[in-house]
Amino acid sequence: MIKVSGLTKDYGSRRAINNLNFDCQQGEIVGFLGPNGAGKTTTMRILTGYMPPSDGEAIVAGYDVVEESLEVRKRVGYLPETVPLYHDMIVFDYLKYMGELRHVPDVDERVEEALDMVGLINRSNGYVGNLSKGMKQRVGLAQALLHRPEVLILDEPTIGLDPGQVVEVRELIREIGRERTVLLSTHLLNEAQNLCDRVLIINKGKIVAEDTTENLQARLLGAERVVVRVRGEADELASSIKSVKGVRKVETLDDGGVEFEFASGKDLRPEVARQVIKDGYDLLELRPLGMSLEEIFLELTNNEGKK
Amino acid sequence: MKNIWTIAKREYDNYFNGPLAFVVMLAILLPMGIYFSLILFYTSQQAFFGGGGAPDIQPINGLFVFLMVFLAPALTMRLLSDEARMGTLELLLTSPVRDSELVIGKWLGAMLFVLTLLGITLVYPIVLNNFVDPGIDWLVVLSSYIGLILICGTMLALGVGISAIFTNQFAAFFVTLGLLFFLYFMIGLPAGLLPQSGEVFNYLSIQNPFDQMNAGTMTLGGIVYYLSLISLGLFIGTTAIEIRRWR
Ligand SMILES: Nc1ncnc2c1ncn2[C@@H]1O[C@H](COP(=O)(O)OP(=O)(O)OP(=O)(O)O)[C@@H](O)[C@H]1O
Ligand SMILES: [Mg+2]
Numbered sequence: 001m002i003k004v005s006g007l008t009k010d011y012g013s014r015r016a017i018n019n020l021n022f023d024c025q026q027g028e029i030v031g032f033l034g035p036n037g038a039g040k041t042t043t044m045r046i047l048t049g050y051m052p053p054s055d056g057e058a059i060v061a062g063y064d065v066v067e068e069s070l071e072v073r074k075r076v077g078y079l080p081e082t083v084p085l086y087h088d089m090i091v092f093d094y095l096k097y098m099g100e101l102r103h104v105p106d107v108d109e110r111v112e113e114a115l116d117m118v119g120l121i122n123r124s125n126g127y128v129g130n131l132s133k134g135m136k137q138r139v140g141l142a143q144a145l146l147h148r149p150e151v152l153i154l155d156e157p158t159i160g161l162d163p164g165q166v167v168e169v170r171e172l173i174r175e176i177g178r179e180r181t182v183l184l185s186t187h188l189l190n191e192a193q194n195l196c197d198r199v200l201i202i203n204k205g206k207i208v209a210e211d212t213t214e215n216l217q218a219r220l221l222g223a224e225r226v227v228v229r230v231r232g233e234a235d236e237l238a239s240s241i242k243s244v245k246g247v248r249k250v251e252t253l254d255d256g257g258v259e260f261e262f263a264s265g266k267d268l269r270p271e272v273a274r275q276v277i278k279d280g281y282d283l284l285e286l287r288p289l290g291m292s293l294e295e296i297f298l299e300l301t302n303n304e305g306k307k
Numbered sequence: 308m309k310n311i312w313t314i315a316k317r318e319y320d321n322y323f324n325g326p327l328a329f330v331v332m333l334a335i336l337l338p339m340g341i342y343f344s345l346i347l348f349y350t351s352q353q354a355f356f357g358g359g360g361a362p363d364i365q366p367i368n369g370l371f372v373f374l375m376v377f378l379a380p381a382l383t384m385r386l387l388s389d390e391a392r393m394g395t396l397e398l399l400l401t402s403p404v405r406d407s408e409l410v411i412g413k414w415l416g417a418m419l420f421v422l423t424l425l426g427i428t429l430v431y432p433i434v435l436n437n438f439v440d441p442g443i444d445w446l447v448v449l450s451s452y453i454g455l456i457l458i459c460g461t462m463l464a465l466g467v468g469i470s471a472i473f474t475n476q477f478a479a480f481f482v483t484l485g486l487l488f489f490l491y492f493m494i495g496l497p498a499g500l501l502p503q504s505g506e507v508f509n510y511l512s513i514q515n516p517f518d519q520m521n522a523g524t525m526t527l528g529g530i531v532y533y534l535s536l537i538s539l540g541l542f543i544g545t546t547a548i549e550i551r552r553w554r
Contacts, residue, residue, distance in 0.1 A: 011554060048401040051552045074403040084394035088324050100313045101402045143398070 001026045001151055001181035002047065006056030009042050016042040018205040019056065024198075026150075029177035031196030032185040033297065039205040040185040041081050044153050047183070048078040061150045074102070077149035079157055081185075083140040087129030091120065094128055095142055102147040114142040117172060119165075134161045141169065145176070152176060154184040158191060170195050189297055201297060225249075225289045226269060229257040231282035240279040244271050259289070310404045311412040318386065318416025328420065331381060335374050335424060343367050343431050347438065363443060364432050365521050368451050371428065372458055372517060375421075376491050379459065380483035382420060383466025385476040386413040387544065391551065392474045400552065410544035414460075414467045421459045425452065447523035454520025457533035458513060462487055464540030471547035487513075 002024040009016045017039035024030045032040050046053045047060055049069040058065045061075035086094055092111060099107040115121045118138040123131060128139060137160050144152060157173065158166045173182055173195060186192055192199050193213050201209040230237060238252050241260055246268050249261040262268040269286055276283050322328040350362040387410070390396040399409055432448045466483040473479040495512035509515060513536070516529025 045397075050397055050401050051554065070403050070405070073401055076401070078401050080394065080397045080401075082394045082397070084397055086393075086395060088321070097313070097317050098398065098402070101310060101399075101404055103309065103403075 001028075001061060002030075002183060003059040004043075004047070004056070005058075007043065007046065007053050007058055008055040009039075009046060009051075010054045016205055017202075020202075020205075020207055022200055022207060022210060024181050024183055026181050027177065027179055028198060029173065029182040029184070029196045031192035031199045032183060032202065033187075033189065033192050033199055034185075034202035035187075037204075038202045040202060041155055043202075044078070044155050044183070044185065047072075048076050048153055049073045074147075075150045077144035077147065077152045079140045079144045079154045081155035083137055085128045085136055085139060087127070089128055090124075091115070091126055091128055091131070091139060092124040094139070095146060098143050099146050104147050110146055111142075114146045117145060118142045119168065134165055137161060138165070138169070141172075150180055152180060152182045152184075154182065156185055156187070158186070158188070166191075224267075225259060225261045226272070227253070227257050227259045227285065227287050227289055228272065228276065228283070229255075229285040230276065231284055234258070234281060236279070237276070237281060240275055240281070241272055244268060244275050247272065257285075310408045311415060314404070314409060314412025315415035315419060318413055319419045321416075322382075322420050327381065331378050331420075332424065332427075334378060335371065336427060338374065339367050339370055339428060339431070342370055343434075347435075362435060362439065364435060364448060364451065367428075367431055368455055368521055369518075371425075371455060372514075373491075375459055375462055376487045377484065379417075379421075379462035379466050379487060380480045382417050383413075383463055383470050383483060384480040385470065386417065386467055387471040387548070388473045388476045388479045392476075396548075396551070400548075406548045406552075407541070407545045410467060410471065410541050410548065413470075413544075414464050414541060417463045417467065418460055421463065422456070425455055425459075444523070450523045450525050451521045453525065454517045454529075457520070457530065457537075458517045461513060461533045461536040461540070464537040465490075465543075466540070468540040468543030468547070471544040471551075 002022075004023065005021050007020040008018055020039075020043060022030075032043070034040055045051050046065060047058055049065050049072050052066045060072045063071040063075070065072050086097075089097070092115075095111040095114060096107055099111055104110050112121065112124070115124050118141050120131075120135060120138055120142065123135065128136065131139065137157075141154075141157060144154065152173075154173070158169050161169060170191070173184065176182060177197075184196070196213065198210070198212050200207055228237070228241065234256050237256075237258050238250050241247055241258055242250050246262050246266065247260045248263075249259075251259045253259060260272070269288075273283060273286055346362050346366060387396075390399060400406075404412075429452075432443060432445075436442050465486060466479075469483045469486065470476070470479040473482070490513045492512075495509045495514060497508045501508075513533075516526065516532050519526055519529060
């Protein structure tokens with residue numbers, strides 16, 4: 001649905017994105033993650049036909065963003081980062097105007113439908129300018145959904161929403177992402193983790209990692225770390241665990257627990273459990289310590305910065 | 308085509324959202340009304356003393372154009388500059404609308420507003436027709452109104468083009484005002500000062516073809532002149548938007 005190859009954009013002499021390659025399938029929600037100035041907005045603006053790339057090409061919904069820009073724009077729903085709206089318009093009229101520009105059939109009903117989806121049906125007769133920030137955000141989202149686009153591109157869709165709304169909007173995105181393609185940018189790693197099928201991490205205009213969140217964690221660690229806790233005194237626990245073949249980096253924690261590592265792929269937890277019980281301990285806990293996406297993110301973006 | 312109409316319709320409605328529409332209406336209809344009554348008063352007095360010609364609408368239509376030199380920039384200043392400033396241009400430029408359709412739609416919206424104003428001013432020839440015997444020459448009125456539409460269209464097109472260049476509506480206003488002032492007064496100015504060949508300047512002024520049409524003489528040259536300036540203004544606007552995309 002989205003296919004990007006060699007995409008590059010220069011603003012004057014500053015290179016905002018450099019030779020990006022990725023694709024997104026239908027029915028997939030892809031998260032675009034990266035620190036400020038990484039090039040997320042720039043990439044999205046190219047994909048939505050707002051501006052042409054300096055080099056490379058992008059195919060969205062089967063059309064080239066430069067050569068067949070109008071065809072792309074017909075099929076894409078876009079929520080820009082700044083959520084631009086006409087503040088002096090009535091909410092309903094605003095959405096109707098955007099719908100008419102997109103030749104939406106039965107536009108009145110579709111506006112109602114979109115307003116209903118974002119939970120703003122009771123504000124449809126008010127001025128856009130009088131809405132709260134989060135409500136404006138949702139009007140922007142309604143605008144992006146209005147024409148039932150094949151591809152949805154959302155630049156930080158949940159920013160400025162209250163926690164309840166965040167949950168609802170994520171639910172909505174998940175719903176849409178079942179059949180259509182969604183590319184969303186975010187700084188919230190837990191959002192990427194629980195919403196996206198796949199994550200692209202971009203830093204300084206380059207993609208530094210691309211995978212499912214689970215795989216990213218595993219790949220980056222190269223090993224899995226586990227903490228073990230037993231009842232009572234456990235002076236000998238560490239040596240007991242060390243005796244299992246394949247276990248590495250055994251450390252005793254202050255609270256008496258023991259952490260150890262094994263190469264990812266060969267799970268040593270059963271062996272360790274057996275050994276611990278055989279040595280007469282009451283096993284209370286055997287818990288894998290996943291690296292959070294935060295840590296992965298910092299690791300990737302910092303390493304890249306040092307190079 | 309549908310897109311042009313959609314954009315024009317919103318722009319037209321939008322004029323009435325704020326005070327601008329009413330300020331412009333007042334600024335143009337009030338002086339015209341006063342001027343019209345003065346003319347009627349003056350000519351009826353002259354007629355009483357047994358002299359003078361029949362009153363006609365030429366002078367008040369001339370006044371309309373004179374006032375439009377100042378009001379057209381106000382009507383066009385924010386059409387595209389404000390979209391760029393508020394970021395809503397990003398919505399329009401990612402909608403399936405051609406850049407040229409956007410610019411033409413904006414121009415047409417302003418044009419519809421001016422056509423509304425012109426429609427209101429039709430009361431003057433109608434009143435006048437009841438005043439003079441045997442009625443006024445409607446062909447001259449027609450020619451005058453075609454002239455009005457063309458010259459107003461020209462001013463608005465140049466204004467829309469300039470509005471696309473700026474992100475600040477006041478910058479757009481003053482540049483448009485300066486340009487229209489130049490095209491209306493300054494080009495023709497040397498004609499009065501230079502003893503010979505000054506007429507060339509008069510000929511180039513945007514007043515000139517209108518004055519002829521206002522007097523009842525349609526010229527092909529005049530029509531072509533205005534249509535080219537309209538195209539130029541819209542072309543400048545479209546190009547400015549395209550440059551904005553490429554940055
Ligand atoms: N209009 C512009 N003109 C010049 N440089 C720009 C422009 N827009 C973005 N840039 C530069 O391009 C780089 C990427 O910016 P971009 O807005 O794509 O980042 P981002 O990933 O969206 O960041 P954020 O998380 O802050 O939204 C930055 O260095 C930025 O300064
Ligand atoms: Mg951004």
